[in-house]
Amino acid sequence: xxxxxxxxxxxxxxxxxxxxxxxxxxxxxxxxxxxxxxxxxxxxxxxxxxxxxxxxxxxxxxxxxxxxxxxx
Numbered sequence: 242x243x244x245x246x247x248x249x250x251x252x253x254x255x256x257x258x259x260x261x262x263x264x265x266x267x268x269x270x271x272x273x274x275x276x277x278x279x280x281x282x283x284x285x286x287x288x289x290x291x292x293x294x295x296x297x298x299x300x301x302x303x304x305x306x307x308x309x310x311x312x313x
Contacts, residue, residue: 258282261281262282264278266289266293268289289307
């Protein structure tokens with residue numbers, strides 16, 4: 242039988258600053274059209290670009306034409 246609090250694990254990893262929502266990001270990587278999903282706090286292109294730069298940080302890739310939409 243499970244005896245500890247059922248929400249103890251969830252509560253320790255939940256941020257209270259802003260809700261995080263799954264967004265679809267369309268962008269070009271070195272001129273090639275790409276799509277990614279990311280958990281962001283807002284649908285801003287700046288936040289999406291920062292997430293993409295973290296994903297592609299090991300290369301000298303050019304990221305352009307960033308567009309964000311709510312994932313279905």
